[in-house]
Amino acid sequence: MTDYKCVRTLDEIKDYIGDNKVFSFDIETSADDEYRGEELSALDPHKSSITGVSFSVSEGTGVYVPLRHGRGNNVTNMQDVESYIAKLLTDRNRVKVAHNLAFETMFYYNQGTVIQEPCYDTIAASQLTLKTETEFRELKESGLKKLVPEFFGIEMPSFAEVTAGRHFDELDPDDDETIRYACSDSDYTLRLYNIFNEWFDKYMPSHKYIVEKIESPTAIFVGLMKHNGILVDIDLMLEKKAEAEEKLIQLRQDISDMIGEVNLGLNAGTKEFKDFLYKELELPVLKTTEKFNEAADDEALMLLADWSKDNRPELVPLFDKVLEFRKWGKLKATYIDGYLTQVNYATGRIHPNFFQLGTETGRFASRKPNLQNIPRKGNDPIGVRNFFKAAEHHKFLDLDFSQIELRVGAYYCRDAKMLETYRNGGDIHAQTTSVIYNIPFEEAVDTGHKDYKERRSIAKNSNFGVFYGLYPKGLQRNLQFKAGLIKTEEECAKIINNLKSGYPGLTRWQNDTKRMAKHKRYSETALGRRRCLKGILSIEWGVRSYWERCALNTPIQGTAADILKLAMARFVAGLGDRQYIRPLLTIHDELVFEVPEDKVKEAYTFINGCMEAAPFEGFDVPIIAEGATGERFGSMEELE
Numbered sequence: 001m002t003d004y005k006c007v008r009t010l011d012e013i014k015d016y017i018g019d020n021k022v023f024s025f026d027i028e029t030s031a032d033d034e035y036r037g038e039e040l041s042a043l044d045p046h047k048s049s050i051t052g053v054s055f056s057v058s059e060g061t062g063v064y065v066p067l068r069h070g071r072g073n074n075v076t077n078m079q080d081v082e083s084y085i086a087k088l089l090t091d092r093n094r095v096k097v098a099h100n101l102a103f104e105t106m107f108y109y110n111q112g113t114v115i116q117e118p119c120y121d122t123i124a125a126s127q128l129t130l131k132t133e134t135e136f137r138e139l140k141e142s143g144l145k146k147l148v149p150e151f152f153g154i155e156m157p158s159f160a161e162v163t164a165g166r167h168f169d170e171l172d173p174d175d176d177e178t179i180r181y182a183c184s185d186s187d188y189t190l191r192l193y194n195i196f197n198e199w200f201d202k203y204m205p206s207h208k209y210i211v212e213k214i215e216s217p218t219a220i221f222v223g224l225m226k227h228n229g230i231l232v233d234i235d236l237m238l239e240k241k242a243e244a245e246e247k248l249i250q251l252r253q254d255i256s257d258m259i260g261e262v263n264l265g266l267n268a269g270t271k272e273f274k275d276f277l278y279k280e281l282e283l284p285v286l287k288t289t290e291k292f293n294e295a296a297d298d299e300a301l302m303l304l305a306d307w308s309k310d311n312r313p314e315l316v317p318l319f320d321k322v323l324e325f326r327k328w329g330k331l332k333a334t335y336i337d338g339y340l341t342q343v344n345y346a347t348g349r350i351h352p353n354f355f356q357l358g359t360e361t362g363r364f365a366s367r368k369p370n371l372q373n374i375p376r377k378g379n380d381p382i383g384v385r386n387f388f389k390a391a392e393h394h395k396f397l398d399l400d401f402s403q404i405e406l407r408v409g410a411y412y413c414r415d416a417k418m419l420e421t422y423r424n425g426g427d428i429h430a431q432t433t434s435v436i437y438n439i440p441f442e443e444a445v446d447t448g449h450k451d452y453k454e455r456r457s458i459a460k461n462s463n464f465g466v467f468y469g470l471y472p473k474g475l476q477r478n479l480q481f482k483a484g485l486i487k488t489e490e491e492c493a494k495i496i497n498n499l500k501s502g503y504p505g506l507t508r509w510q511n512d513t514k515r516m517a518k519h520k521r522y523s524e525t526a527l528g529r530r531r532c533l534k535g536i537l538s539i540e541w542g543v544r545s546y547w548e549r550c551a552l553n554t555p556i557q558g559t560a561a562d563i564l565k566l567a568m569a570r571f572v573a574g575l576g577d578r579q580y581i582r583p584l585l586t587i588h589d590e591l592v593f594e595v596p597e598d599k600v601k602e603a604y605t606f607i608n609g610c611m612e613a614a615p616f617e618g619f620d621v622p623i624i625a626e627g628a629t630g631e632r633f634g635s636m637e638e639l640e
Helices: 010-017 078-089 101-110 122-127 144-152 159-163 176-203 205-228 234-259 271-280 298-311 313-340 404-413 416-423 428-437 452-466 472-482 489-502 504-520 541-573 597-612
Strands: 003-006 022-031 048-056 061-066 095-098 119-121 353-355 365-367 394-401 522-524 530-532 582-587 590-596 625-630
Touching (some): 003 176, 010 048, 010 061, 022 078, 095 176, 119 205, 122 205, 205 582, 234 313, 394 541, 394 597, 404 416, 404 504, 404 541, 416 428, 428 452, 452 472, 504 522, 522 541, 530 541, 597 625
Parallel strands (some): 003 061, 022 095, 095 119
Antiparallel strands (some): 048 061, 353 365, 394 590, 582 590
């Protein structure tokens, strides 16, 4: 039995909420008049409004507060009711529980309210509970309509069934089905809150902390980013689209002049082109696909290009043209055509979907579009980053954690040289150069030395790879495709051995971590975020070595992700009277904001403090967040 009802007066709402320290809430939204015919517009705070909100303070009960229904009666005093709700959502003495907290955040932020801790997102909690002994639930398994049948054996009615093609504000708020639909969302969210917390207390207490102190505040930050989006210069995009089309026509013609009318398709990945390479030209197969067919991706073509230098030099110009053709094709398809389809014409901005648990280590992912892989200047003749511009009289403010994963690695392995380098504000890549080549530090930092550039590239790639158990062949590939350096496998083995000898703490930590992972069959971050390692005991070397690398990767990359999210939580807590700072993006280890021109320094000081604060007790490696600002994302200048 359930006790759900519709309430309209402030007194009724207050009587139901009472002094309860935990409540769940859920909003219903409807498209504004001009967007009624647009699909999914009710999910966009720039095209819709909150129709009503439901609350639950005890299982089996709930109230629905109608705010903007077109039928029946709404609350008696809208201003007082919404003011009270805003106070509830910012009350630091009450736990606010929601299923997909980022969604509610978007709509209340649109009204000027930033939800505050303590808060709890049950969709994040779901993804941090195990569905089997070795698998955590995925996002697609964490919707309310999936979880309620699993835990309570009840099928919840769908939105389509309740609305029968109507908008929610066209329903009568006194109708039993309307009330039941709205209140059940809050009721079952509260029940999930209780179930998940019982599970965490029994099986994985560290994940309860992560949900409460890391993922739930992060969900609020996600809602802020999703709401704000990032402004794009459509005129510039269309100009560059025409430029790219012209370039592709020319490159296609140049290639045809070399090989005849072979069908290249959109990216020179057609079967006809592969047959030309491997059958007609009889080139060696240097890379295969997962199904063991001949590959023709960038890496395969680069390998063939290098092979051709020594064996078929007449083909080098062909591969240069084909690789350029592929690059321009990807730039146009992904970063021009793709981005243009994602512009919200109500705002002139792109509002990507962010997934805070998008990877097994806890790092972010984003889609529609994926803004985690915006090309950098060195590999982008179009200038994609300049598509993004700040609003008038505003600037972008970008803060990027400096070498956060290497700092976390130093924290873990406790190597004396690494710790000393970071504590003294030193240059870890120079220190590694000194270690690998057994040269004085003074020579390693000498930019005028003839080997400086190559040595530093090798040191960087070694630093970022060897921590995760990179093998000589992997380092060889990284150096070739990331730095353009050709080294033998034996040379790479020597580099790795020298690095490990120079940083003895690294090898000890790696051995201890792999040994512990095989015993526990999982790996954890410093704060206890767990990743199951299903194949860590496999008898197959390839499978086992992959999971061993995961065992090393998770503590470092996962702890770095936790540090970023903790900074987000501090930002949300301090946003109150700083709402002029608008979070826009997170890209790996950096945060991007939009601020008024005259507030850049003030905003930088606050955000930098959020990021450089000691993330948790015992973390004793200095954290540095480097700032940059500019009117275009592609032309940022470093802040002093």
